[in-house]
Amino acid sequence: MQIQGKTVLLTGATGGIGEAIAKELSGAGAKLIVTGRRGDVLERIAAETEATVALADLADRDQLDALLAKHADIDVLVANAALPASGELGDFTIDQIDRALDVNLRAPMIMARVLSEGMKARGRGQIVLISSLAGKVATAGSSLYSATKFGLRGFGSGLRADLVGTGVGVSVIFPGFVRDAGMFHDSEVELPGYVGTSTPQDVAAAVSSAIANDRGEIDVAPLAVRAATKASEVAPALMGAVVRRLGSSDFTADIAQGQADKR
Secondary structure, eight states: OOOTTOEEEESSTTSHHHHHHHHHHHHTTOEEEEEESOHHHHHHHHHHHTOEEEEOOTTSHHHHHHHHHHTTTOSEEEEOOOOOOOSOGGGSOHHHHHHHHIIIIIHHHHHHHHHHHHHHHHTOEEEEEEOOGGGTOOOTTOHHHHHHHHHHHHHHHHHHHHTTTTTEEEEEEEEOOBOSSSHHHHTTOOOOTTOOOBOHHHHHHHHHHHHHHTOSEEEESOHHHHHHHHHHHHOHHHHHHHHHHTTHHHHHHHHHHHHGGGO
């Protein structure tokens, strides 16, 4: 799909990765609708990208329904909004679990369900779901977060198959650790030297490529991280033991602590 002139609904626009995506797509000529919970940040992004602001909390089902009713005729959905949800399951309240499921998994599914109907009727559209490499490989302290991101991968893959021949594509993006902005950056955790990172602009470029080329899945991470992810998918027990010996539990616990106030 050519991005120029297309209407894009971008969720989670107030985060650093969302802002990078907004600037990337605006630069490519998209007509943006940006949504999030912080109106002041949305207004700033809108001023820089000529976007339309749609304030909404995706954990609030009435607000989600209102958002979809008002913007049902979009060409592209970029479902980027997510809560961190890092930490051991026992550290979460039931309400926090529900909120993570609502924002990270239910909202993208409902949005895709509603918005794809109009896309199919017009014979064109693209749904882009921002997952994570934690949606391919789970580690200690990631059970809830990985559940939502694994869910997005399965949902996106199945929906893509459902929509073959309709003119509507589905793409899933899998960022690894992202520096300079986003949930990991905000936790202020220093990674071991062997773990490489990407930039928000790398994620934004992947989103642009997914839309333009209808790519099913794109990993956004340095080569070594992508290779380790592939190895973990093939031999999860072996690679799990390796990363534990390398001290992964220590920095994942630090990440959970740094993100606890955003649950």
